[in-house]
Amino acid sequence: MKKKLFPKVAIVSCNPMRADISNGLLMRSLFSSWPKDRLTQIYFPVGASYPPEFDVCVDYRRISSFGTVERLQENLATIEEKKSSLHEQEVSKSRTRHKLLVALKQQKQLFQWSKCLQEIWYGHSWIGRTLRQQLKDCKPDIVYALIGNYSLAKNTLLACRHLRIPLFMHVTDDYVSSLYRSMPFGKTIAAASESWFSQCIDYSCGRAGISPSMAEEYEAKYLKPWDTFTTGTSPDSYDPSPRPSDGIVRFIYAGNLGLERWRQLRALAAALNELAAQSSRQLSLDIYSSAEQINAYRKDLEVSPIVKLRGWCPSEELPRVFQDADVLVHVESFDEDVTALTRLSLSTKLYQYMMAGRCLLGFGPEHLASMKLIQQTTAGVVVSTNQVTSIAEAIRENCLEDKIRLKCGLHGRAWAKRWGDIHQERERFRQALVNALKIDRSLEIKQSTLRMTPFNKDHSIAWRSRAS
DSSP states (O other): OOGGGSOOEEEEESSOSOTTSHHHHHHHHHHTTSOGGGEEEEEOOOSSOOOOOTTTOSOEEEEOTTSOEEEHHHHHTSSHHHHHHHHHHHHHHHHHHHHHHHHHHTSHHHHHHHHHHHHHHHHHSTHHHHHHHHHHHHOOSEEEEEOOSHHHHHHHHHHHHHHTOOEEEEEOSOOTTGGGTTSTTHHHHHHHHHHHHHHHHHHOSEEEESSHHHHHHHHHHHOSOOEEOOOOBOGGGOOOSOOOOOSEEEEEEESOOTTTHHHHHHHHHHHHHHHHHHSSOEEEEEEEOOHHHHHHHHHHHOSSTTEEEEEOOOGGGHHHHHHTOSEEEEEOOOOHHHHHHHTTOOOHHHHHHHHTTOEEEEESOTTSHHHHHHHHTTSEEEEOOOOHHHHHHHHHHHTSOHHHHHHHHHHHHHHHHHHOBHHHHHHHHHHHHHHHHHHHHHHHHHHHHHHHOTTOOOHHHHHHHHHO
Protein backbone atom coordinates (compact mmCIF):
# COMPACT_ATOMS: atom_id res chain seq x y z
CA MET A 1 0.00 0.00 0.00
CA LYS A 2 1.32 3.46 -0.89
CA LYS A 3 2.84 5.54 1.90
CA LYS A 4 0.60 8.50 1.14
CA LEU A 5 -2.32 6.41 2.35
CA PHE A 6 -0.76 6.35 5.82
CA PRO A 7 -0.86 9.63 7.78
CA LYS A 8 2.32 10.63 9.60
CA VAL A 9 1.46 9.78 13.22
CA ALA A 10 2.92 10.79 16.57
CA ILE A 11 1.88 8.27 19.22
CA VAL A 12 1.60 9.69 22.75
CA SER A 13 1.28 7.25 25.65
CA CYS A 14 2.69 6.12 28.98
CA ASN A 15 4.23 2.92 27.58
CA PRO A 16 6.26 2.12 24.48
CA MET A 17 5.25 -0.47 21.92
CA ARG A 18 6.15 -3.84 23.42
CA ALA A 19 4.54 -7.25 23.09
CA ASP A 20 4.73 -7.93 26.85
CA ILE A 21 2.78 -4.82 27.93
CA SER A 22 -0.99 -4.82 27.33
CA ASN A 23 -1.18 -1.30 25.88
CA GLY A 24 2.14 -1.85 24.11
CA LEU A 25 0.69 -4.92 22.44
CA LEU A 26 -2.43 -2.96 21.47
CA MET A 27 -0.33 -0.29 19.73
CA ARG A 28 1.77 -2.92 17.96
CA SER A 29 -1.44 -4.57 16.79
CA LEU A 30 -2.76 -1.33 15.29
CA PHE A 31 0.46 0.10 13.79
CA SER A 32 2.40 -2.97 12.58
CA SER A 33 1.48 -2.30 8.94
CA TRP A 34 2.52 1.38 9.12
CA PRO A 35 5.66 2.55 7.27
CA LYS A 36 8.29 3.04 9.97
CA ASP A 37 9.26 6.48 8.73
CA ARG A 38 5.63 7.61 9.23
CA LEU A 39 5.66 6.85 12.98
CA THR A 40 7.09 8.54 16.05
CA GLN A 41 6.31 7.50 19.60
CA ILE A 42 6.62 9.89 22.54
CA TYR A 43 6.05 8.26 25.89
CA PHE A 44 6.18 9.02 29.60
CA PRO A 45 7.25 5.95 31.58
CA VAL A 46 5.29 5.38 34.78
CA GLY A 47 7.05 3.13 37.29
CA ALA A 48 8.98 0.50 35.35
CA SER A 49 10.23 1.69 31.95
CA TYR A 50 10.97 -1.17 29.61
CA PRO A 51 12.80 -0.38 26.34
CA PRO A 52 10.70 -0.27 23.16
CA GLU A 53 10.77 -2.76 20.31
CA PHE A 54 12.04 -1.46 16.97
CA ASP A 55 10.32 -3.74 14.50
CA VAL A 56 7.27 -1.45 14.25
CA CYS A 57 8.70 2.02 14.96
CA VAL A 58 12.29 3.31 14.97
CA ASP A 59 11.77 6.84 16.32
CA TYR A 60 11.12 6.72 20.07
CA ARG A 61 11.31 9.73 22.37
CA ARG A 62 11.18 8.99 26.07
CA ILE A 63 10.36 11.93 28.35
CA SER A 64 11.68 11.35 31.86
CA SER A 65 10.15 12.51 35.14
CA PHE A 66 12.51 15.49 34.96
CA GLY A 67 11.38 16.51 31.47
CA THR A 68 14.53 15.40 29.67
CA VAL A 69 14.20 13.65 26.31
CA GLU A 70 16.02 10.53 25.21
CA ARG A 71 15.97 9.66 21.51
CA LEU A 72 16.14 5.90 21.76
CA GLN A 73 16.71 5.20 18.09
CA GLU A 74 20.06 6.97 18.43
CA ASN A 75 21.08 4.82 21.39
CA LEU A 76 19.57 1.47 20.53
CA ALA A 77 18.98 1.23 16.80
CA THR A 78 22.02 2.72 15.09
CA ILE A 79 24.82 0.37 16.10
CA GLU A 80 23.87 -3.29 16.41
CA GLU A 81 26.37 -4.13 19.15
CA LYS A 82 25.37 -1.09 21.16
CA LYS A 83 21.73 -1.93 20.61
CA SER A 84 22.11 -5.40 22.13
CA SER A 85 24.19 -4.22 25.07
CA LEU A 86 21.99 -1.27 25.99
CA HIS A 87 18.82 -3.28 25.52
CA GLU A 88 19.97 -5.78 28.14
CA GLN A 89 20.91 -2.93 30.49
CA GLU A 90 17.50 -1.32 30.02
CA VAL A 91 15.66 -4.59 30.61
CA SER A 92 17.70 -5.24 33.76
CA LYS A 93 16.98 -1.76 35.13
CA SER A 94 13.30 -2.08 34.25
CA ARG A 95 12.98 -5.41 36.03
CA THR A 96 14.46 -3.85 39.15
CA ARG A 97 12.01 -0.92 38.92
CA HIS A 98 9.15 -3.36 38.33
CA LYS A 99 10.04 -5.34 41.46
CA LEU A 100 10.04 -2.10 43.47
CA LEU A 101 6.69 -1.11 41.93
CA VAL A 102 5.10 -4.47 42.84
CA ALA A 103 6.40 -4.07 46.41
CA LEU A 104 5.14 -0.47 46.56
CA LYS A 105 1.64 -1.49 45.43
CA GLN A 106 1.40 -3.76 48.44
CA GLN A 107 1.89 -0.67 50.64
CA LYS A 108 -1.41 0.89 49.56
CA GLN A 109 -1.25 4.21 51.40
CA LEU A 110 2.32 4.92 50.31
CA PHE A 111 1.48 3.87 46.76
CA GLN A 112 -1.53 6.22 46.59
CA TRP A 113 0.55 9.15 47.84
CA SER A 114 3.25 8.45 45.25
CA LYS A 115 0.63 8.33 42.47
CA CYS A 116 -0.89 11.60 43.69
CA LEU A 117 2.45 13.41 43.66
CA GLN A 118 3.29 11.94 40.28
CA GLU A 119 0.04 13.20 38.72
CA ILE A 120 0.52 16.68 40.16
CA TRP A 121 4.13 16.85 39.00
CA TYR A 122 3.44 15.59 35.47
CA GLY A 123 0.45 17.88 35.11
CA HIS A 124 2.04 21.09 36.40
CA SER A 125 5.78 20.90 35.64
CA TRP A 126 7.60 21.72 32.40
CA ILE A 127 6.95 18.18 31.08
CA GLY A 128 3.96 19.49 29.10
CA ARG A 129 6.19 22.03 27.33
CA THR A 130 8.65 19.25 26.54
CA LEU A 131 5.88 17.25 24.85
CA ARG A 132 4.86 20.30 22.86
CA GLN A 133 8.43 20.81 21.64
CA GLN A 134 8.75 17.17 20.59
CA LEU A 135 5.50 17.32 18.62
CA LYS A 136 6.64 20.54 16.99
CA ASP A 137 9.89 18.83 16.04
CA CYS A 138 8.38 15.70 14.46
CA LYS A 139 5.55 17.55 12.61
CA PRO A 140 2.91 14.79 12.51
CA ASP A 141 -0.27 14.89 10.46
CA ILE A 142 -2.17 13.62 13.50
CA VAL A 143 -1.54 12.62 17.12
CA TYR A 144 -2.80 9.24 18.32
CA ALA A 145 -2.96 9.31 22.13
CA LEU A 146 -3.82 6.61 24.66
CA ILE A 147 -5.64 8.93 27.03
CA GLY A 148 -6.55 7.83 30.52
CA ASN A 149 -5.16 9.84 33.38
CA TYR A 150 -5.32 13.53 34.26
CA SER A 151 -1.77 14.62 33.43
CA LEU A 152 -1.59 12.85 30.06
CA ALA A 153 -4.96 14.25 28.96
CA LYS A 154 -3.98 17.78 29.98
CA ASN A 155 -0.49 17.75 28.45
CA THR A 156 -1.63 16.15 25.20
CA LEU A 157 -4.54 18.53 24.72
CA LEU A 158 -2.52 21.67 25.44
CA ALA A 159 0.25 20.58 23.06
CA CYS A 160 -2.11 19.65 20.22
CA ARG A 161 -4.22 22.76 20.68
CA HIS A 162 -1.19 25.07 20.75
CA LEU A 163 0.30 23.49 17.60
CA ARG A 164 -3.10 22.97 15.94
CA ILE A 165 -2.45 19.25 15.40
CA PRO A 166 -5.48 16.95 14.99
CA LEU A 167 -5.98 14.43 17.79
CA PHE A 168 -7.30 10.87 17.72
CA MET A 169 -7.86 9.66 21.28
CA HIS A 170 -8.07 6.03 22.36
CA VAL A 171 -9.18 4.98 25.84
CA THR A 172 -8.40 1.53 27.24
CA ASP A 173 -9.39 1.96 30.90
CA ASP A 174 -12.06 4.06 32.61
CA TYR A 175 -9.46 5.88 34.71
CA VAL A 176 -10.81 9.39 34.16
CA SER A 177 -12.08 9.76 37.71
CA SER A 178 -12.10 6.21 39.12
CA LEU A 179 -8.30 6.14 39.30
CA TYR A 180 -8.36 8.79 42.02
CA ARG A 181 -11.02 7.37 44.35
CA SER A 182 -8.57 6.30 47.07
CA MET A 183 -5.93 8.92 46.37
CA PRO A 184 -5.11 11.93 48.59
CA PHE A 185 -6.91 15.01 47.18
CA GLY A 186 -8.78 12.48 45.04
CA LYS A 187 -11.93 14.55 44.49
CA THR A 188 -9.94 17.57 43.34
CA ILE A 189 -7.77 15.58 40.94
CA ALA A 190 -10.78 13.61 39.67
CA ALA A 191 -12.66 16.84 38.88
CA ALA A 192 -9.63 18.21 37.01
CA SER A 193 -9.21 14.90 35.19
CA GLU A 194 -12.85 14.87 34.08
CA SER A 195 -12.55 18.46 32.85
CA TRP A 196 -9.43 17.84 30.74
CA PHE A 197 -10.82 14.54 29.46
CA SER A 198 -14.00 16.30 28.30
CA GLN A 199 -11.94 18.98 26.58
CA CYS A 200 -9.91 16.26 24.82
CA ILE A 201 -13.13 14.73 23.57
CA ASP A 202 -14.37 18.09 22.27
CA TYR A 203 -11.06 18.84 20.53
CA SER A 204 -10.41 15.40 19.04
CA CYS A 205 -11.52 14.50 15.53
CA GLY A 206 -11.64 10.78 16.29
CA ARG A 207 -12.36 8.76 19.43
CA ALA A 208 -12.24 5.07 20.28
CA GLY A 209 -12.81 2.87 23.31
CA ILE A 210 -11.37 -0.56 24.01
CA SER A 211 -14.74 -2.29 24.30
CA PRO A 212 -18.26 -1.92 22.86
CA SER A 213 -19.51 -1.19 26.40
CA MET A 214 -17.07 1.70 26.76
CA ALA A 215 -17.91 3.15 23.35
CA GLU A 216 -21.65 2.99 24.03
CA GLU A 217 -21.40 4.57 27.47
CA TYR A 218 -19.04 7.36 26.40
CA GLU A 219 -21.12 8.15 23.33
CA ALA A 220 -24.20 8.58 25.52
CA LYS A 221 -22.33 10.57 28.16
CA TYR A 222 -20.25 12.92 26.00
CA LEU A 223 -22.57 13.14 22.96
CA LYS A 224 -19.78 12.44 20.46
CA PRO A 225 -19.32 9.44 18.14
CA TRP A 226 -17.03 6.68 19.46
CA ASP A 227 -15.51 3.70 17.68
CA THR A 228 -14.04 0.51 19.18
CA PHE A 229 -10.53 -0.83 18.62
CA THR A 230 -8.90 -3.61 20.59
CA THR A 231 -5.85 -5.84 20.18
CA GLY A 232 -6.22 -7.83 16.99
CA THR A 233 -5.27 -11.48 16.58
CA SER A 234 -4.30 -13.58 13.57
CA PRO A 235 -6.58 -16.62 13.05
CA ASP A 236 -3.70 -18.51 11.44
CA SER A 237 -1.62 -18.31 14.63
CA TYR A 238 -4.01 -20.51 16.60
CA ASP A 239 -4.98 -24.15 16.19
CA PRO A 240 -8.61 -24.47 17.37
CA SER A 241 -8.68 -28.28 17.28
CA PRO A 242 -9.20 -29.93 20.70
CA ARG A 243 -6.04 -31.10 22.41
CA PRO A 244 -5.48 -34.86 22.75
CA SER A 245 -7.17 -36.20 25.87
CA ASP A 246 -4.89 -37.23 28.74
CA GLY A 247 -7.56 -37.59 31.40
CA ILE A 248 -6.93 -34.10 32.82
CA VAL A 249 -9.18 -31.06 32.34
CA ARG A 250 -6.62 -28.29 32.10
CA PHE A 251 -7.52 -24.70 33.09
CA ILE A 252 -5.01 -22.01 32.04
CA TYR A 253 -4.78 -18.36 33.09
CA ALA A 254 -2.32 -15.98 31.42
CA GLY A 255 -2.07 -12.37 32.53
CA ASN A 256 -1.63 -9.85 35.28
CA LEU A 257 -2.12 -10.77 38.94
CA GLY A 258 -2.63 -7.16 40.02
CA LEU A 259 -5.95 -5.42 40.68
CA GLU A 260 -6.79 -8.24 43.11
CA ARG A 261 -6.92 -10.87 40.36
CA TRP A 262 -4.74 -13.15 42.47
CA ARG A 263 -7.60 -13.39 45.01
CA GLN A 264 -9.99 -14.68 42.36
CA LEU A 265 -7.44 -17.22 41.18
CA ARG A 266 -7.00 -18.43 44.75
CA ALA A 267 -10.78 -18.86 45.10
CA LEU A 268 -10.88 -20.67 41.75
CA ALA A 269 -8.10 -23.01 42.90
CA ALA A 270 -10.09 -23.82 46.04
CA ALA A 271 -13.20 -24.55 43.94
CA LEU A 272 -11.26 -26.81 41.56
CA ASN A 273 -9.73 -28.60 44.52
CA GLU A 274 -13.20 -29.23 45.99
CA LEU A 275 -14.53 -30.38 42.64
CA ALA A 276 -11.63 -32.79 42.13
CA ALA A 277 -12.22 -34.28 45.57
CA GLN A 278 -15.91 -34.87 44.79
CA SER A 279 -15.47 -36.39 41.34
CA SER A 280 -13.16 -38.74 39.53
CA ARG A 281 -11.92 -36.01 37.17
CA GLN A 282 -8.35 -34.79 37.32
CA LEU A 283 -8.11 -30.99 37.17
CA SER A 284 -5.21 -28.56 36.91
CA LEU A 285 -4.83 -24.76 36.97
CA ASP A 286 -1.74 -23.34 35.26
CA ILE A 287 -0.98 -19.67 35.93
CA TYR A 288 1.28 -17.67 33.60
CA SER A 289 2.38 -14.24 34.83
CA SER A 290 5.53 -12.16 35.31
CA ALA A 291 8.22 -13.57 37.59
CA GLU A 292 7.89 -10.54 39.88
CA GLN A 293 4.16 -11.06 40.36
CA ILE A 294 4.46 -14.83 40.72
CA ASN A 295 7.00 -14.32 43.51
CA ALA A 296 4.87 -11.62 45.17
CA TYR A 297 1.77 -13.84 45.35
CA ARG A 298 3.31 -17.32 45.45
CA LYS A 299 2.23 -18.08 49.04
CA ASP A 300 -1.32 -16.95 48.32
CA LEU A 301 -1.67 -19.03 45.15
CA GLU A 302 0.03 -22.29 46.07
CA VAL A 303 -3.02 -23.51 47.99
CA SER A 304 -3.36 -26.83 46.22
CA PRO A 305 -1.32 -29.32 44.16
CA ILE A 306 -3.75 -28.47 41.36
CA VAL A 307 -2.05 -25.07 40.93
CA LYS A 308 1.07 -24.79 38.77
CA LEU A 309 2.84 -21.40 38.67
CA ARG A 310 4.48 -21.21 35.26
CA GLY A 311 6.06 -17.75 35.13
CA TRP A 312 5.95 -15.42 32.15
CA CYS A 313 5.19 -16.60 28.62
CA PRO A 314 6.31 -14.48 25.61
CA SER A 315 3.41 -13.46 23.37
CA GLU A 316 4.70 -15.50 20.43
CA GLU A 317 4.45 -18.67 22.55
CA LEU A 318 0.89 -18.06 23.78
CA PRO A 319 -0.79 -19.95 20.90
CA ARG A 320 1.15 -23.08 21.92
CA VAL A 321 0.19 -22.59 25.58
CA PHE A 322 -3.48 -22.03 24.75
CA GLN A 323 -3.48 -25.12 22.51
CA ASP A 324 -2.64 -27.13 25.63
CA ALA A 325 -5.74 -25.85 27.48
CA ASP A 326 -9.25 -27.20 27.77
CA VAL A 327 -10.56 -24.06 29.48
CA LEU A 328 -9.03 -20.56 29.37
CA VAL A 329 -9.63 -18.45 32.46
CA HIS A 330 -10.31 -14.72 32.80
CA VAL A 331 -10.75 -13.24 36.28
CA GLU A 332 -11.69 -9.82 37.67
CA SER A 333 -12.00 -8.66 41.27
CA PHE A 334 -15.31 -8.05 43.07
CA ASP A 335 -13.75 -5.18 45.07
CA GLU A 336 -15.71 -1.95 44.39
CA ASP A 337 -12.61 0.23 44.02
CA VAL A 338 -11.17 -2.22 41.50
CA THR A 339 -14.39 -2.72 39.51
CA ALA A 340 -14.59 1.07 39.12
CA LEU A 341 -11.34 0.75 37.15
CA THR A 342 -12.11 -2.42 35.19
CA ARG A 343 -15.84 -2.19 34.42
CA LEU A 344 -15.39 -0.91 30.85
CA SER A 345 -12.00 -2.47 30.08
CA LEU A 346 -11.38 -5.44 27.83
CA SER A 347 -8.42 -7.73 28.45
CA THR A 348 -6.03 -8.05 25.51
CA LYS A 349 -6.11 -11.79 26.13
CA LEU A 350 -9.86 -12.25 25.51
CA TYR A 351 -9.69 -12.18 21.71
CA GLN A 352 -6.61 -14.42 21.84
CA TYR A 353 -8.51 -16.83 24.08
CA MET A 354 -11.43 -16.83 21.64
CA MET A 355 -9.24 -17.26 18.58
CA ALA A 356 -7.71 -20.33 20.24
CA GLY A 357 -11.13 -21.99 20.04
CA ARG A 358 -11.25 -22.86 23.71
CA CYS A 359 -14.08 -22.64 26.24
CA LEU A 360 -13.77 -19.51 28.41
CA LEU A 361 -14.37 -19.34 32.15
CA GLY A 362 -15.05 -15.78 33.30
CA PHE A 363 -14.87 -15.30 37.06
CA GLY A 364 -15.94 -11.86 38.28
CA PRO A 365 -18.84 -9.35 38.36
CA GLU A 366 -21.18 -9.97 35.44
CA HIS A 367 -21.65 -6.25 34.70
CA LEU A 368 -18.00 -5.82 33.62
CA ALA A 369 -17.38 -5.39 29.88
CA SER A 370 -15.13 -8.46 29.69
CA MET A 371 -17.72 -10.68 31.38
CA LYS A 372 -20.50 -9.29 29.19
CA LEU A 373 -18.49 -10.20 26.09
CA ILE A 374 -18.07 -13.81 27.22
CA GLN A 375 -21.81 -14.07 27.90
CA GLN A 376 -23.00 -12.29 24.76
CA THR A 377 -20.79 -14.36 22.47
CA THR A 378 -21.65 -17.62 24.31
CA ALA A 379 -17.92 -18.33 24.27
CA GLY A 380 -18.05 -19.76 27.77
CA VAL A 381 -19.53 -19.37 31.22
CA VAL A 382 -19.37 -16.47 33.69
CA VAL A 383 -19.37 -17.14 37.43
CA SER A 384 -20.29 -14.11 39.54
CA THR A 385 -20.04 -15.42 43.07
CA ASN A 386 -17.19 -15.86 45.53
CA GLN A 387 -18.73 -18.92 47.18
CA VAL A 388 -16.43 -21.87 46.53
CA THR A 389 -19.24 -24.43 46.34
CA SER A 390 -21.18 -22.33 43.79
CA ILE A 391 -18.04 -21.85 41.69
CA ALA A 392 -17.40 -25.59 41.72
CA GLU A 393 -20.99 -26.33 40.69
CA ALA A 394 -20.88 -23.86 37.78
CA ILE A 395 -17.66 -25.44 36.54
CA ARG A 396 -19.12 -28.94 36.88
CA GLU A 397 -22.14 -27.98 34.76
CA ASN A 398 -20.35 -25.98 32.05
CA CYS A 399 -16.67 -26.87 31.78
CA LEU A 400 -16.22 -30.60 32.25
CA GLU A 401 -18.13 -31.96 29.26
CA ASP A 402 -16.24 -32.13 25.96
CA LYS A 403 -19.29 -31.24 23.84
CA ILE A 404 -20.07 -28.10 25.85
CA ARG A 405 -16.45 -26.91 25.72
CA LEU A 406 -16.25 -27.54 21.97
CA LYS A 407 -19.46 -25.60 21.30
CA CYS A 408 -18.25 -22.61 23.36
CA GLY A 409 -14.88 -22.69 21.60
CA LEU A 410 -16.51 -22.59 18.16
CA HIS A 411 -18.69 -19.62 19.17
CA GLY A 412 -15.72 -17.69 20.55
CA ARG A 413 -13.52 -18.29 17.52
CA ALA A 414 -16.29 -17.26 15.12
CA TRP A 415 -16.70 -13.98 17.02
CA ALA A 416 -12.95 -13.32 17.14
CA LYS A 417 -12.59 -13.94 13.40
CA ARG A 418 -15.45 -11.52 12.71
CA TRP A 419 -14.41 -8.71 15.05
CA GLY A 420 -10.80 -9.32 16.09
CA ASP A 421 -8.96 -10.35 12.91
CA ILE A 422 -5.74 -8.34 13.09
CA HIS A 423 -5.57 -7.62 9.34
CA GLN A 424 -9.12 -6.32 9.17
CA GLU A 425 -8.65 -4.25 12.33
CA ARG A 426 -5.45 -2.63 11.03
CA GLU A 427 -7.12 -1.53 7.83
CA ARG A 428 -10.20 -0.29 9.68
CA PHE A 429 -7.93 1.65 12.05
CA ARG A 430 -5.92 3.18 9.19
CA GLN A 431 -9.15 4.31 7.58
CA ALA A 432 -10.35 5.76 10.91
CA LEU A 433 -7.27 8.00 11.12
CA VAL A 434 -7.66 9.05 7.49
CA ASN A 435 -11.32 9.91 8.11
CA ALA A 436 -10.39 11.79 11.30
CA LEU A 437 -8.03 13.98 9.28
CA LYS A 438 -10.78 14.69 6.76
CA ILE A 439 -13.11 15.73 9.60
CA ASP A 440 -10.43 17.98 11.07
CA ARG A 441 -9.74 19.71 7.75
CA SER A 442 -13.45 20.19 7.16
CA LEU A 443 -13.78 21.89 10.54
CA GLU A 444 -10.69 23.98 9.81
CA ILE A 445 -12.35 25.33 6.66
CA LYS A 446 -15.46 26.23 8.68
CA GLN A 447 -13.29 27.84 11.31
CA SER A 448 -11.46 29.95 8.72
CA THR A 449 -14.81 31.09 7.30
CA LEU A 450 -15.93 32.23 10.74
CA ARG A 451 -12.70 34.15 11.25
CA MET A 452 -13.25 36.08 8.03
CA THR A 453 -16.72 37.17 9.11
CA PRO A 454 -16.64 40.80 10.37
CA PHE A 455 -19.39 40.09 12.93
CA ASN A 456 -17.41 37.30 14.57
CA LYS A 457 -16.00 39.27 17.52
CA ASP A 458 -16.26 36.35 19.92
CA HIS A 459 -13.36 34.09 18.92
CA SER A 460 -14.79 31.30 21.08
CA ILE A 461 -17.46 30.82 18.41
CA ALA A 462 -14.78 29.74 15.95
CA TRP A 463 -13.29 27.45 18.54
CA ARG A 464 -16.64 25.86 19.31
CA SER A 465 -17.13 25.16 15.62
CA ARG A 466 -14.02 22.97 15.75
CA ALA A 467 -15.10 21.24 18.95
CA SER A 468 -18.61 20.40 17.79
